[in-house]
Amino acid sequence: MLHRFFELLPFLDSDREDLADVLSTAAAKRCLRALLKELTNVESVSKALQGEGVNLLECPDFESGCVQVLKHQAKRLTRAEKAAVEPFLAAGQSEGEPDAENEADASFVERLQKRRRLEDQQPGYELLSTISPT
Numbered sequence: 001m002l003h004r005f006f007e008l009l010p011f012l013d014s015d016r017e018d019l020a021d022v023l024s025t026a027a028a029k030r031c032l033r034a035l036l037k038e039l040t041n042v043e044s045v046s047k048a049l050q051g052e053g054v055n056l057l058e059c060p061d062f063e064s065g066c067v068q069v070l071k072h073q074a075k076r077l078t079r080a081e082k083a084a085v086e087p088f089l090a091a092g093q094s095e096g097e098p099d100a101e102n103e104a105d106a107s108f109v110e111r112l113q114k115r116r117r118l119e120d121q122q123p124g125y126e127l128l129s130t131i132s133p134t
Contacts, residue, residue, distance in 0.1 A: 002036040059084065 014023055024032065065081030068074060069088075077085070 002032055002039065005032070006036065 009029075012019060012023065014020060061078070061080040062084035065077055065085040068077050068081060069085060
């Protein structure tokens with residue numbers, strides 16, 4: 001869609017008042033061009049991974065891990081699947097150990113609420129949503 005936008009851009013008359021409100025600013029166009037360049041890189045990697053010589057049977061943990069993450073079931077990942085999709089884990093999403101001192105001082109209700117919050121947190125994975133289904 002971005003590619004098509006930049007193909008049609010020279011033909012759009014930016015002097016027309018009805019189009020001027022809808023068209024992007026120069027700064028936005030620069031951001032869109034940078035985004036298009038990044039998306040082209042992602043697309044080329046995705047196509048290379050779908051090529052003739054790629055065999056996903058060699059890495060079933062990665063494939064099943066991707067499926068679990070895309071189904072929003074990251075909590076159900078096995079140890080091997082977590083290791084396979086770990087490079088895609090979003091920054092700041094690493095699982096840390098709870099602070100033992102604060103947990104001992106907290107009331108029973110606070111500990112239960114904290115446990116529930118920690119259980120509800122799903123790890124975020126970047127770029128796995130760009131992988132096409134096989």
